[in-house]
Amino acid sequence: MRTIEARVNGEECRGWFPETEDELRGFRDWLVKAQRRGHVAVDSETTGLNVYAPDFRVRLVQFGTATEGWLIPVEWGGQFRRAVVWALRTAHALTIHNAPFDGLAFDREGFISLDDLFAKVTDTKILAHLYDSRPFEEGGIGTSLKPLSVAYVDPGADDGQKALVKIFNASGWTKETGWAHIDIRHPDYQRYALLDVLLGSRILPILTDKLTDLGTGKRLGDYEHEIARIGAVIQRKGMLIDAPYTTHLRDELMDEKGLYLRKANAYGVTSVDAPAQVGAALVGMGEELTERTEKNQLSVGKEVLLPLADLDKDWHRIGAREPNPLADAVLRSKRAGKWAKSYADAMLNLRDANGRIHPHTNTMGARTARWSVSNPPLQQLPSSDWRIRRCVIAEPGHVIIASDFAQVELRVLVALANATSIVREVNNGADLHTLTTRMVFGIGPEVTDAQLKNDPRRKLCKIISLGKAYAGGIKTLARQTGLPVEQVKQAVGQYDRALPAIRRYGKKLTREAFQNGMTVLTPSGRTLRLSRDKAYTAIAYMCQSSARDILGQALLEMDGAGILDHVIGVVHDEVIGSVPATDAEEIAREFGRCMDMPFFGVNIESEPEIYGDNWGMGYKGPAREAA
CATH class of the missing domain: 3.30.420.10 (Ribonuclease H-like superfamily/Ribonuclease H)
Structure with a gap:
């Protein structure tokens, strides 16, 4: 011994x-x-x-x-x-x-x-x-x-x-x-x-x-243990990977990295990972860079380069300016290299003996208890690109299905803010972003919802709404929209006047946080601690944490309904499953049923879909080629 x-x-x-x-x-x-x-x-x-x-x-x-x-x-x-x-x-x-x-x-x-x-x-x-x-x-x-x-x-x-x-x-x-x-x-x-x-x-x-x-209370602790068990069950299930496609994609991404590096070379940048080179070249092209790092160097991070390339966070064109070709090349070269290493290579190296990956699922990954997914970091994928998602395939005889919450953080926000008129319209089928756009800009019924769908004002209102739910400041919103700070500031003012209940709720939460030792208490009984110099985050933390608990409740419903074994992943608010093709419609409906629920008067709704033989098909990607 x-x-x-x-x-x-x-x-x-x-x-x-x-x-x-x-x-x-x-x-x-x-x-x-x-x-x-x-x-x-x-x-x-x-x-x-x-x-x-x-x-x-x-x-x-x-x-x-x-x-x-x-x-x-x-x-x-x-x-x-x-x-x-x-x-x-x-x-x-x-x-x-x-x-x-x-x-x-x-x-x-x-x-x-x-x-x-x-x-x-x-x-x-x-x-x-x-x-x-x-x-x-x-x-x-x-x-x-x-x-x-x-x-x-x-x-x-x-x-x-x-x-x-x-x-x-x-x-x-x-x-x-x-x-x-x-x-x-x-x-x-x-x-x-x-x-x-x-x-x-x-x-x-x-x-x-x-x-x-x-x-x-003990009830919240018991709930979190159940959610942790469910996260572990999903991690154990894992995702089946198309190895030949993933290998080809890795090589394609490395070629893409080299292509855009050569485009950056044309502007005197020999390495896209050299901030000093990139910053100097952009200034030489006439760009005005005002932000600096802690070491007092010009900041040329993703958040700076995206607006210069006229891209939003999902890599869609904003339409606010002529894209800077160097900023675009640097972004695309770095992204291709990261995707080759962090996704394609990682998926190939992390496979188990059955060809599956088991992304690490942390059911309390963020300060608000939002889930995080790593190895590989699937939550960082933009919705505008299907190529990485195409690596994940259904089992033989199965199809990929998914159900995503519809505007869950914003529905939570209007419910907690007691914005009764908005809740009533949303429950009657109104699109929340379109509705707020009409309210902010005074747009009448002569403009149809279909006409507003691609209206820049709707996109602006959507970004402002998400900014409320995620504590985005004026500068952040300006970057995301490509609009001048003053114009965004004016639009936020219009938004606050048109939706006073949300503004009042934010002030109420901030006031209560100072009174309660810089804490806020969520509907589930979770205490969230705020930084004293960031009291404005109270509303964002409340929305994010509440939306996360709604997701947790949906997964508990799936477990109780006997369909949890079909779930292969949870990314943001999207629950992904691999199910027998013959039962896909029925199980997709059951996914949706478990995710739909009332929350303080507002209807939380989901959008169940049958994607096809791979995850990428839900993002406008192609089906697998026949063997």
Whole structure:
């Protein structure tokens, strides 16, 4: 029996690493006694972070309390594996920091199913987010185990990772690869593994008490655990990739990168990743660049170049100016290179043995609890390009379906603002953007909705409405529209006068935030903390968080209806599925039924569609070519 010692907040703690069957009996006895006292913390050490990589495996599984822990070398198989399976299935109250990761790892290894684990787990990362979702750079602590431990458990807490990385580097491994190669008996590795459960055990009661003091009800915590389980189920399902097409696309994108780099070369720019070159060339072409970086260099980021290229954030032509050819070339060369690496290459490299990718789904990825999707970052794809989405295909005999909410953030906004006249019109079938355009600019029935569809005034009102829901300032709106700041400022003034309920609601939220310690409380009971110098974000946070909770409720409805297994991804407000072609219409309708619901008087509606044999077909892309 190996013994590992560690000190936490001045207290001596101990862990054990059994190497024989007799020593495992001690672990079983310990677990039975520990469960009588309350939650047992669980963690795992694995070969990497991609649970579905062909060579992924779980090496250690740790169980612990505030002062004691056991490290079980599950990679040795046999009796050690059986002990872990027994412990996970027998224990009735577990705590894990970031349960979806360990849950997926345990599920893949066959230790315990996701459903069975989540039925008895408390995720301290979820609790940390509910208490304070701000990242460190915005005044919070973040939700990672070490900074939480430093803040709440032991100011000198050290999880031992820095020591491990030094060992990795000295052995010729990287921070990513060292986990698979280090000797499982290495004392620094074992100390690191022990500390995870010791700290996790101590954080649980602290966060529980803090949430009680905050007034966050148990119901919201239970809801978030259900949503986390659903996100893990969707990640486990994954997306089938068309490998030949994706390989061809990668090569095509690299050619595209080179093509636009050569166009930039014509203006004296030898590297599109050299801001100084790009800035100097644009100034030489007569462009006026006013924004600067923290290092006082001319800013030539995407947000600056898009208006110069006469493009909006979805890469549609704005029509406000003659596109600058250098800005256009720089943008397109950089995008092609990024897409080749971050999407095409990533999809090919992240495939599992069955040709699927499993994008990492964080169901509380943003400060407002909006979902985030990474590896690859599917949420960053613009709606104007189908090529990356074309990589995702339906299973044989299936088609891709999807259902997207219709203007959900804005419907939430008018409902919470009690804009009753707008709610009534929307519930009667009016398009919200067209309706606000008529109100702002006094457009009568002599102009039809069809005529307004492509009217620049409608686009301006749409951007202003989204700016209200996403805290976009005048300068941001000016960039997105390509219009002068003064003109946008005037339009926003007209908007506020035409829709006074929204303006009043924003002021009310800001006033209440100052009165309540710079916090706002969402309808679900979620406390969102604001930065004192950004009180104007109250309305945006309220809309985004409420819209996210509506999405969560829709997914719970899908789970209850027995159709969650068809869902292969959630990107923004779009729920994507792969379903048998013969049942596509019925399941698409069921997607829509689960997503449609009332919210404070407004009808939340969705738009279910049958795309075809690939995801890109929902974005005007082609069907797959016949084999």
